[in-house]
Amino acid sequence: MLTVFGSVALDTTRTPFETKERIMGGAATFASMSASFFTPVSLIGVIGNDFPSSYYKLLENRLNIEGLVLNSNKKTFFYDSSFDYDLSHRTTNVTELNVIEDFDPIVPEGYVDSKFLYLANNDPDQNIKIIDQFKNPQLIVCDTIEYWIENKKKTVIEMMEKTHGVVINDQEARLLCNTSNLIKCGKQLLSYGPKFAIIKKGEHGVIFFVDDAIIPIPGYPLDSVIDPTGAGDSFAGGFMGYLVANKKGEILNDLTLIKESILMGSVMGTFAIESFGTDKLFEITKLDIMNRYDNYKKMLAI
């Protein structure tokens, strides 16, 4: 079982072509939905009194949501942003933390034996608190964002020390490691304690670091981008889900499985951005996923 802890949000997303208001978003939503194609997923998060019941049902149908808390006194975490003409730069218009602000995450009794844990870009203090509630986790992977690096850099590094793997985007890696060279960033991330690090570069793919090995993996070539929101979270979910579902023996020694999981993460990221919000993740089938994955493997095998 994979446990995912992170934000469940309502997003207003504006592109030059269309605006969608208050659609379902959040790092944990994208990551959980992606992972759920491969393995059972248990969600930890919080929603407010304005969270539509239709969205709730969508989550309930696919995930174990025992750990999804309703705070009926407040509104759901809300994020309003606009993309520029080529969908490559996002500007934040409004961030309302709402229920997130004073959330005290508790791991339900039914989750504490979970062996696999993905911690989205939460407050690193919360992530550390969550880690300590699990009995015997085998693989803990975390992400982080600019906000925490700028405000709690020391705690971000402490959190990474408690994980087995870090998944982080290129800009955030540069900010955290204080160098523009991503290879230097990757080595520095490993020096913080995790066994592996994955630096996400959007359309350009990822670079994977483990021990002395550096493995660059190109992105899946996609010509139809509608809304880039959630690509990185869907990558992380697909990566974790595939890894958990296909593990044989010691995960961290199985470079082939890790690479396949990265490819699957990339595939899930491409689906996420082919529609607004999480729409596509609710439309696609396992067959769609496997077809794209096979196509990707063929491209790279030449």
Place this chain on the structure above:
Amino acid sequence: MLTVFGSVALDTTRTPFETKERIMGGAATFASMSASFFTPVSLIGVIGNDFPSSYYKLLENRLNIEGLVLNSNKKTFFYDSSFDYDLSHRTTNVTELNVIEDFDPIVPEGYVDSKFLYLANNDPDQNIKIIDQFKNPQLIVCDTIEYWIENKKKTVIEMMEKTHGVVINDQEARLLCNTSNLIKCGKQLLSYGPKFAIIKKGEHGVIFFVDDAIIPIPGYPLDSVIDPTGAGDSFAGGFMGYLVANKKGEILNDLTLIKESILMGSVMGTFAIESFGTDKLFEITKLDIMNRYDNYKKMLAI
């Protein structure tokens, strides 16, 4: 034999760490030097009365320079630029066309049977004129730059129609194809007539387009960048040189060879940027190159 036509320059290059004045540069210099590790290279270009004899000797030792014209009435093409703190953005300080301005390139009699032709980012009218002077070229590959796209877009496309392959960087592809999506760009480049297109993405590698196939290839992970000048030209030279040296039968049907040539191009690009100007390309040995190439192949084979 590979013929390379393009600029031989004197560059003043300023990074936040060091400035080098009037060092040897130019697209054809980088491309020729890179290619010369794999196959004999004949250069077509022009230099002026200020071109140091020490640089001339370096070229003479490695290349057939029968087609390198000296214009003793003018100075060599000169380019002065500055890189920002993370070496990712370049600002042009001075461009003096000098000898390039009214150069009328003539293919020496000894070159006209050359089967392989690389046309660097020259005036597309000049490139077309050069193509027409070869008797029976089998593989013509060209690059172009922002200046020609902005000033002679129609001629750039006419030039591409006369080639078998286009090598172009991502920003220039976006400008030429008027879309930010590189997959759309690649398809559009093929619609102009060439059999294949390679979009260069700097540290992120390349995307290769041929027929219906799209092959993304990640960049070689490098943590020591001194001067990014010449990376793309060295890529093109390494690509062409390796392709010509290792061809068996119809090049354009041999995807494995093309991919290997792309990897070799990337390797040559990484060497170029590990020192100022062309310095590293005169220091390294074939063994250095093959070691890095093997290492790269191993990374991608996992």
